[in-house]
Amino acid sequence: MTYDTWQDSWEAFAAKERKTLLDCRVEDLLADIRSGRFGQYYAIWPAVAERATLEQAGWTLLAVLESNAEYLLRYHCAVALLSLLGDGDTAPVDLSGSHDGLRDRLADVSRVIAAVIGPRP
DSSP, rough: OOOHHHHHHHHHHHHHHHHHHHHOHHHHHHHHHTOOOOOOOHHHHHHHHHHHHHHHHHHHHHHHHHHHHHHHHHHHHHHHEEEEEEEEOSSSSSHSSOOOTTTHHHHHHOOOOOOHHOOOO
């Protein structure tokens, strides 16, 4: 299998997963995330970003970013959270990487979420 063939297959399966997830209720998507069920193709993150509000998903997404989940999961989660925050200036890696200052950046995001939607439940 060539890289192009593999990539085409990956994209087809990801599109199918995303379509399935877009048909789910937002509450079910967030319950899956809280339970560690993220899917196989990172499609849950754009589905949440497209359908949820910051009030619905903010604290759940931040919890993933604060977790020990694998980097790519946290990266795609950061893309979704930044979308819900309307933050086009922050790079997703700033909230998901393993760099100095990560905890401070996440604390800043936590304060922003709390200011917009109230304290963490």
